[in-house]
Amino acid sequence: MGRKPTKNLSLPKGMRARPKAGGKVYYYLDTGGKPRKEIPLGCDYPEAVRKWAELTATGTAPAITFKEVADRYQREALPLKAPRTQKDNLNELAKLLEFFNDPPVALEAIEPVHVRQYLDWRGAKVRANREKALLSHIWNFARERGITALPNPCRGVKGFTETGRKDVYITDAVYQAVYQAASQSLKDALDLAYLTGQRPADVLKMDASHVRGGMLHVKQNKTGAELRIALKDAAGKPNALGAILDRIAEAKRDKKITSMALVCGANGLRMTTSALDNAFDRARARAMLKHRDNPDMVAAIKQFQFRDLRAKAGTDKADATDMHEAQRQLGHSSITMTEHYVRQGKIVTPTR
16 A cells, blocks of 8 residues: 555554644555555544544545545645635635535546536626636645546636626726825825735735835735835936825824834724725715715715725826836736736827
8 A cells, every 4th residue: 555654664554644834743544556645634643543444444445525635725735825815715615615515525526517516506606716716726736646636627617707897997086085085094005005006915014114225115915926116206206106105104203103014093003904994985985975966976986996996006007108017017927917907998099
């Protein structure tokens, strides 16, 4: 059963041990074969031996279930992702297990038809597409580790068409309506999000230590892309972003705020995601109330989401310069992704 071990020779036949972070040891059953397959037994040695005994009593190890592979993916692959991605994946995994673990389904029993059935069962189109993507990741994870050699069942299964928010562009008038109704902390966040074109999480992560050498240094949570955003113009004077950072620094000195964060709440601490969401909702509600006599403006303000500022920044940058400059600012690896963010047609001149 598997290759001959050279370590941990006191373990039962076929049982293997692998060190984990924190000094823990993870046990599994090596069932051999090509590709070699492993059945997880857990980190508790007595429980692992009990499972080993059950699996080897009949001489035939049972099929590995989707949940067993998903649990291993959660332990080994998920911690390597960004915090927000981890949170989303856990929610997606809960829905996948609701379908593929009630009753438990063997991993190798999952076929393309079952993926299609899952999408139809799920109903929520956008979430279903994300969950299908996670299922595909888990399957590839299993293939890379020799748990299965079968092709990915998600391949060739068409997900739902997503329209997204590609038609939503926040005009300057709508932006200013919310900006004027915002608290100072929210204004700081709005200014930084628009002028840098970064995601909300990356804006909240910015602090004074990222400002050095006349640049704001940004490392994106999602992609790991690193950017340097200039704080001065060609004449060496502070540009719009540099002026905002000077304003934030001066306000912190006046209030004796010692937090390094660029966006601080009323308590002087780094603003959290929930605090940002709540502040934005309140400002948007005040803006809608102020413009209640203009139904079109109210509708435009209502659909405004903080994350739309990234698309507005990319669109305005592309209009002012070109698509490649917008790509660099947004930190995209391809121009295709930037084109997805640009919400208005390119500005062109008449033929004559």
